[in-house]
Amino acid sequence: METQVLFAGFGGQGVLLMGQLLCKAAMHEDLEVSWMPSYGPEMRGGEANCGVVVADEPIGSPLVTEPDVAVLMNRPSLDKFESTVAPGGALLYNSSLIDRAPKREDIRVVAVPCNEIASELGNARVANMVMLGAYNALTKQRPGGAGSGAVPNWMALRPISLESLVYALRATLGKEKERLIPINQKAMEAGARCV
Amino acid sequence: MAKMLMKGNEAIAEAAVRAGCRYFFGYPITPQNQIPEYMSKRMPQVGGTFLQAESEVSAINMVYGAAGSGARVMTSSSGPGISLKQEGISYIVGAELPCVIVNIMRGGPGLGSIQPAQSDYYQATRGGGHGDYRIPVLAPSSVPEAVELTIKAFDIADEYRTPVIVLGDGMIGQMMEPVDLPDELTRQLPAKPWAAGGRGAKPDADGADEGRRAIINSLYIDPQVLENHNIKLQGKYSRIAAEQLLFGSEMVEDADIVIVAYGTVARIVRSAIRLARAEGIKAGMIRPITLWPFPEAPIADAAKTARVFLTVEMSAGQMVDDVRLALNGARPSHFYGRTGGMVPAVRDVLDQIRRLAGAGQSPAIKEVLV
Known part of the structure; x- marks a missing residue:
């Protein structure tokens, strides 16, 4: 089984980091991962995205062209990637900055007011962690009822624990920034409650 | 040691350090910039030398010099920069010196784009510069394999006294995957009695080194001497071909359709x-x-055993020539490619496979270059 996830937003919103944290958390749980960024001549404020594949078998193509889950942090990302989500997939969008609802009806859609929640927590910079928490909570959901059709990929792969995400965060921040762990963890927990 | 999540470019650079590379000369170009960036930080830590040259031409000639003195040395670039290095590479081949050259390919020709491509296949596999020569070319398809092949590249280079190319594309350079880095090399590297170590490096019984100088040279004025040199080089290439072939074979035994593809x-x-x-x-x-x-x-x-072959590349069709030479007309050979930095999607390749599967024995499928 594998899940393909696309993280997209403005450069500076931490979308590449979200993908890396997911990879490190999945590695911590002995899953296979690949992380592929868009790379171009953009600078801060330009488009940024990365495709992550998480699998319990060796990964074939690391390219994410039809994501099982799209995690979209700004309006241009929604406009660009909504149509690419696999049928039966899921879309999480940052409703603080995105002023329209997604149109797709064949996918699961979750609104996450990332920036508002982050501001309430007292640190606007953890908006991406709010979203990562929401993503993590989403992947813990399982289909309800018997015979409800094919299980979408994002539900089929065993979910990663929040503890592993915190582990990944700790490994990434290092000793110097360890004091930032609690606020980031709170942000993930608040995001999880949006799902 | 736990696996680390590393970018292909950084993993290649760290693998080189652990293979004993202590000299790096380069000039920036996307999508390989993390290699020199990483080396600029890492070389001073291991007592090595990092130098950003004023051009690729300078960088490859610095490699020539370091290799001639017996160092493990590497340079890296992408298509346009590798083109600039060709004169130096030919000289290094002529002087029979070991070095590693990394090409993280981008779309061409010209400055092209910075997105991934495989259109430097001809340049890499046919020598690239002037003269009759070949260079071993290693093409990783994952970040862990890039680590393994970078280390192997240094060993092949030393063993045969030849440049070795590690050929990746923008995806390999930019993507991150978990890697298990080997420990720093502890084994003894091969002796290099041919290296130019400076006066006194090769003392004879009297302590003098006259007559025992190492001459690093690619100029042979006498045609017979140069032909002898070429015969020696060709003998080396025959040995490399017999001893260093690497390939993967996946589900070929019962395959009706065999696809040939490399790298990402x-x-x-x-x-x-x-x-x-x-x-x-x-x-x-x-x-x-x-x-x-x-x-x-x-x-x-x-x-x-297979009925039909399909070569898939991020080029207008380069490796497919080698596939056809290998097949020698025995089976139909088809091609699917994207160029300019466009990457084929899994679905596109699947469609090509389906077309060939539906075509039965008919060899009438047209070649496609989308």
Whole structure:
């Protein structure tokens, strides 16, 4: 089984980091991962995205062209990637900055007011962690009822624990920034409650 | 040691350090910039030398000098920069010096784009510069394999006294995957009695080194002497071809359709083959890991059982020539490619496989270059 996830937003919103944290958390749980960024001549404020594949078998193509889950942090990302989500997939969008609802009806859609929640927590910079928490909570959901059709990929792969995400965060921040762990963890927990 | 999540470019650079590389000369170009960036930080930590040259031409000639003095040395660039290095590479070949050259390919020709491509296959596998020569070319399809092949590149370079190319594309350079880095090299590196170590490096019985100088040279004015030199080089290439071939073979035994692909494209093909097999189409893959030497015999062997071949590349069709030479007309050979930095999607490759599966014995499928 594998899940393909696309993280997209403005450069500076931490979308590449979200993908890396997911990879490190999945590695911590002995899953296979690949992380592929868009790379171009953009600078801060330009488009940024990365495709992550998480699998319990060796990964074939690391390219994410039809994501099982799209995690979209700004309006241009929604406009660009909504149509690419696999049928039966899921879309999480940052409703603080995105002023329209997604149109797709064949996918699961979750609104996450990332920036508002982050501001309430007292640190606007953890908006991406709010979203990562929401993503993590989403992947813990399982289909309800018997015979409800094919299980979408994002539900089929065993979910990663929040503890592993915190582990990944700790490994990434290092000793110097360890004091930032609690606020980031709170942000993930608040995001999880949006799902 | 726990696996680390590393970018391909950084993993290649760290692998080089652990292989004993202590000199790096380069000039910036996307999508390989993390290699020199990483080396600029890492070389001083291990007592090595990092130098950003004023151009690729300078960088490759610094490599020439360091290699001539017996160092493990590397340079890296992308297409346009590798073109600039060709004169130096030919000289290094002529002088029989070991070095590693990394090319993280981008779309061409000209400045082209910075997105991934495989259009430097001809340049890499046919020598690239002037003169009769070949260079071993190693093509990783994952970040862990890039680590393994970078280390191997240094060993092949030393063993045969030749430049070795590690050929990746923008995807390999930019993507992150978990890697298990080997420990710092502890084994003894091969002695280099031919190296120019400076006066006194090769003292004779009297302590003088006159007459025992190492001459690093690629100029042979006498035609017979140069022909002898060429015969020696060709003998070396025959040995490399016999001893250093690497390829992967996946589900080829019962395959009706055999796909030939290398590097990251092989990953895309692997995913397409899984889907094709799920539909009952017997597809398999031969993945050249060394592009030169090329796995001719394995492809010819597969032609005894497979019905049709498909080569997939991020180019207008370069490796497909080698596939055709290997097949020698035994089976139909088709091609699918994208260029300019466009990457084939799994679905596109699957469609090509389906078309070939539906075509029965008919060799009438037209070649496609989308």
